[in-house]
Amino acid sequence: MLLAIDAGNTNVVFAVHDGIEWRGRWRIATRDDRTSDEYAVWLLALFQHVGLKATDVTRCVIGTVVPAALYDLRRLSRTWFDCEPLVARAPLDWGFEIRVDQPQEVGADRLLNSLAAHTLYRGPLIVIDFGTATTFDVVAEDGAYVGGVIAPGISLSIEALHRAAARLPRIGIGRPQAVIGTSTVPAMQSGIYWGYVGLIEGLVTRIRGEFGAPLKVVATGGLAPLFAEGTTIIEKTDPDITLEGLRLLAERNRAPILSRGALRE
Template structure:
């Protein structure tokens, strides 16, 4: 159970297209974290009930965090989230959006187009690894975000996520069936299911390493690479280019950005 008086608490909320990840920080320490399904039609009352239940499990039912920071890629949840978090904490939540201080220059042609989660990941990766570095986020889409040696957000690559790719295959091919996405023992499958698993895992892994290699050639350097997201551990272990894996990297980035905007 959390000692509510130990340190100022911060609730970090990462709202993705498929999942929402929440983290409760006490100072720089991630004390608790949770993963929920993102419901685009969720009401503010439903969000209040869910978040209060999570905080209660962490010993914060009567002493909720006073500060909240949110990165969301789901526009329809912005209003109910703001209402719910304001009701829980009594204060206005901070959203990662244009105008917030990230400490990272954005070299994108249209900076407002960059997803909040991508900037947050880049901030956390540069703080941890220095630059140049690449963050690979295995989410609904798989994103590759590049940070220069000077700590600038250079841009990136977006490809369909592995789950989306698998669903497209299963829906379009009548004689192929759904399989668990996991690492097979061998590349050459001896059954249809094994062949599909091999193609999904090793094919996607080759995509990941191949994109990183092309990024390296383009920037003329070998960047350090970190993976995050729900399937980061599965693919990070088989990659020849991914050096570190942190499924909760986005939460760390949210904490860092909150610190850079405190009092401002």
């Protein structure tokens, strides 16, 4: 079985695929000081709930935008699952060209989303990922990654608004029924929700105009369904697109060989 690890700025998602389906998905807050043993104790306890054991895992693939987390995630794979992880990086066989000025600077999550979106939905398309940052990634008809847009994430915007304005409270994210708020909290919720809907619609329209061809729009991330309710520009939501990218990348690339010396690192 394959253990896929998607380490983002906010959460680390672990998932196991048995070759047919995902057997389980679990998330934990990203923390630079979390050790491989801490990950293992937490993860293996969750394995038991779905009838899995550490020995069921034969391959591991890691995608991360948090370099500090990689060391202990590698140790987790080596020590507890006895396999050298495949780490998602630009030099691997992605099955498509990375047509940008600095391919090595593109986040692994953006390439993984592009790989899965093209495989599942075919291009050309835009992948919107509602994460710590809100990213828009453009995939050409042949599957090539051709660039995109990075905007502040919704939670970051809410936190910045609360911190910078002394009288504005911290609010939750929801879809307000009216655009015009009649008190502070509804006004803030409207600004965040409908403001981001406007951001999505505006950027997609401009990307389509610059690209010069129709582009499907696929959204992922925990907030994707919420924002898809507010606009018809999002045609498909897929919460597992990054995990699917990890699975597809592992299929395309040979498993690294675990050396005994690596276990002592």
